[in-house]
Amino acid sequence: MKQILPRQNYLGAGGWVWAGNYQLERYLYILHRITGLGILFFGLIHLTMTTFFRIQGQDVWEATIALLTNPWFKIGEYLVAVAFVYHALNGLRLILQGLGFVLGKPTPPIYPYKDALRKKRPWTMAMVAVIVILALVFLFDFTVGGW
Amino acid sequence: MWRTRLHLLHMLTGVLIASLLGIHLVILHLDAILGFFGVAATEPTSWQSMITRASQGIWAGLYIALLAFVLYHALYGLRGVILEVTTSAKTERIITWSFIIVGIIAFIWGAYVPVALLSS
Numbered sequence: 361m362k363q364i365l366p367r368q369n370y371l372g373a374g375g376w377v378w379a380g381n382y383q384l385e386r387y388l389y390i391l392h393r394i395t396g397l398g399i400l401f402f403g404l405i406h407l408t409m410t411t412f413f414r415i416q417g418q419d420v421w422e423a424t425i426a427l428l429t430n431p432w433f434k435i436g437e438y439l440v441a442v443a444f445v446y447h448a449l450n451g452l453r454l455i456l457q458g459l460g461f462v463l464g465k466p467t468p469p470i471y472p473y474k475d476a477l478r479k480k481r482p483w484t485m486a487m488v489a490v491i492v493i494l495a496l497v498f499l500f501d502f503t504v505g506g507w
Numbered sequence: 508m509w510r511t512r513l514h515l516l517h518m519l520t521g522v523l524i525a526s527l528l529g530i531h532l533v534i535l536h537l538d539a540i541l542g543f544f545g546v547a548a549t550e551p552t553s554w555q556s557m558i559t560r561a562s563q564g565i566w567a568g569l570y571i572a573l574l575a576f577v578l579y580h581a582l583y584g585l586r587g588v589i590l591e592v593t594t595s596a597k598t599e600r601i602i603t604w605s606f607i608i609v610g611i612i613a614f615i616w617g618a619y620v621p622v623a624l625l626s627s
Contacts, residue, residue: 373592393588400581407574407613411620414561418554425552441532448525455518497540504539 385477385484392450395443402440438502442495449494453487513583520580527573558624567621574617582606 371378376393379386413424427433456462457480464479533541535551550556560566586606590599 375591376588393584396581396584397588400585403577403581407617411617414557415620415623418558421554421557437536441536444528444532448521448529451521452525455521458518498536501537501539 383477384481388450388484388488392447392454395447398443399440399447402436434502438498441498441502445494445498446491449487449491453483457483517580517583520576523576524573524580527569527576561621561624562626564625567625570621571618575614578610578614578617582610 377390379390409424409428413420428437453462462480462483463476467473583606586602589602593599593602
């Protein structure tokens with residue numbers, strides 16, 4: 361008798377970047393993870409700063425803030441802000457879609473029909489547009505507010 | 508069933524973090540735009556401003572709550588990414604428990620600082 365092994369479609373580390381036929385949404389998902397890891401890395405630095413350095417008094421705090429006004433840190437800060445905007449809005453889309461809020465009305469599968477992915481596509485495009493606008497708003501303020 | 512609950516909690520903490528950190532980012536970085544709409548731009552990273560906030564219970568409470576949400580959301584997310592490359596239940600348990608321990612240590616240290624700064 362043929363034995364059914366669990367998780368035969370297991371892809372290993374390649375599964376992290378394999379997008380198959382899932383198109384745009386799957387690449388957004390990969391980017392969701394990359395931004396998530398980036399924000400996590402930033403969070404470690406942020407937590408160190410607001411605990412180890414904050415508790416040591418005014419001088420250490422001001423020295424830390426002075427170090428963080430370095431232009432490279434400012435560029436990093438902008439990237440973290442954009443990563444956060446992306447991660448938050450894409451996450452919100454995933455929650456809405458995952459809980460079934462933006463599925464649209466059920467339609468009979470008569471050719472040419474739309475699959476679920478294409479039905480949800482306008483929401484995805486709207487989200488990408490909002491992210492781009494917010495990224496530009498942040499870029500404007502970072503430039504005007506001084507780097 | 509508990510796995511579904513953990514995922515639901517991941518979504519819930521995500522929404523809470525998006526709201527709280529959204530406000531944080533706007534106040535901290537959009538000062539030129541806030542100024543345009545008549546909101547006075549202060550320097551939130553100055554020692555005086557920071558220590559005034561640190562002495563207020565509501566801010567300490569917010570920091571600790573945000574720390575708990577972020578730690579859960581980040582560690583659960585990273586756990587999900589890592590668990591994709593293993594099929595072993597034992598490895599899964601080891602990773603899960605390591606993350607729980609790291610999370611608890613980070614939470615205790617991260618929550619201690621705002622509480623200690625309350626009396627400063």
